[in-house]
Amino acid sequence: MIRHSMSHLTVHVPLDQGRAYDILIGRGLIDRAGARVAALGARAAVIVTDETVAGLYGARLREALEAAGLRSGVVAVAPGEASKSYATYAAVCDGLLAHKVERGDLVVAAGGGVVGDLAGFAAATLRRGVRFVQVPTTLLAQVDSSVGGKTGINSPHGKNLIGAFHQPRLVLADTSTLDTLSAREMRAGYAEVAKYGLIDDAGFFDWCEANWRGIFDGGAARDDAVAACCRAKAGVVVRDEREDGERALLNLGHTFGHALERLTAYDSARLVHGEGVAIGLALAFRFSARLGLCAGQDAGRVANHLAMVGLPTTLQAVPGGCGSAEALLEAMSQDKKVKDGALTFILARGIGQSFIAPGIDGAEVRAFLEDELRAG
Structure with a gap:
């Protein structure tokens, strides 16, 4: 409340x-x-x-x-x-x-x-x-x-x-x-705002598409966005404080994003956390579309909105590069959601319809990353 x-x-x-x-x-x-x-x-x-x-x-x-x-x-x-x-x-x-x-x-x-x-x-x-x-x-x-x-x-x-x-x-x-804040830091923070709509609140993502400029400009839209995100996260934390289940959904985009941060040696001149998350969100939806879980138009809508705000949405956007598909996969193997050596991703059946996907085949991820690195 x-x-x-x-x-x-x-x-x-x-x-x-x-x-x-x-x-x-x-x-x-x-x-x-x-x-x-x-x-x-x-x-x-x-x-x-x-x-x-x-x-x-x-x-x-x-x-x-x-x-x-x-x-x-x-x-x-x-x-x-x-x-x-x-x-x-x-x-x-x-x-x-x-x-x-x-x-x-x-x-x-x-x-x-x-x-x-x-x-x-x-x-x-x-x-x-x-x-x-x-x-x-x-x-x-x-x-x-x-x-x-x-x-x-x-x-x-x-x-x-x-x-x-x-x-x-x-x-x-x-x-x-x-x-x-610099424009870059505001954009980076906005990736986490959009994430809450993508997880389980399609209406909030609609609101973000209509009101994101107001969040950047300040005023009521900014306070309302912060409050909405805090309310959403508070609800998840109360239900699953120690990330035994549902709280893992808050990591949408983060498996990819954290791997990118590691491979750029946490160098904020190249990549800050929110930029890694933005790329990760776009990748999570494109990977979901590749697996037949969600419509390609949903993946396109996510990437288009993040790009309109000024956020990166592709691996090619990482200054200095992000390494090979194998290096990215290796970085992901240390993700906190790895269980029994198997990768767990947060994927989506659509905007506002994310879910925990355990046991994702590493070969499938590698092939997707290779295609992403060749794209563009």
Whole structure:
């Protein structure tokens, strides 16, 4: 359910055992964060962020926390996917300990998906678990990664292979922070917005086709899109918190996308996460059409919409290339959904009709990728 107030929207995540939390969505929430965070009951709230976000919002957030009587501090890391590493994770943990974060205190993750995953994993393991708050500052983080409690870092073997489920106690999605995003980062986040329509809500995908410009421009459409995505994800998380079943649908496009990120060495100059997801969404629908699961016109509609927004939809669009079909298949073999050595994909019978497809034949995937690499 989405609750409305004069200043923000609220999506409730009704987890059990006292772990329920709210997602607040609206403009100006950073400046009002102090009272909301202090209400969780802590003496200190230390911010983990990246150097870019620290320069934009670090002082404002810290001032808001300290005005509410919380001792605060900042631990800043380099921006980019490369910070989701063992070394940076260790540095963040040591930084939090240097700020004397105790079991009853709070870690405040302020930034995009990289910071949220990294800070959340540090919180999950520091002193065997401290509470944390998400303050997502990118579209991708606001609609997806800040909600649901997935935290972690990358390994040379693949993305997000080291981590923990650790739910936040509060999410503050200040949509005014999206005003400072580059067009590229907004487009990348939009891939995750469109994903929710493609999974199981064809009506929402229709709405995206009609309203995507409003999401980029700001205003009511932006807040409505963030709230709709958070409500959809919250519903899935409550039903399947630890990805034993339905939650895997949220990985639509990600098996392909994560493989592309690994093969580009998580180099954001070449490919950011949302761009990998966009290519992955287009590939998932084209692969579904190839298997006779969905109509080719649905696959074309998905690719056309993503391309209209300015997102890549083909393997050829990866700067510097993405390797061979065999290399892509090998990268996919480390996907978290692999079971008993067999590939699991999220495929579709149509727009809004995705499903979990276990045991996909690797030879079939290889042949599809070879054709995709030759196309265009």
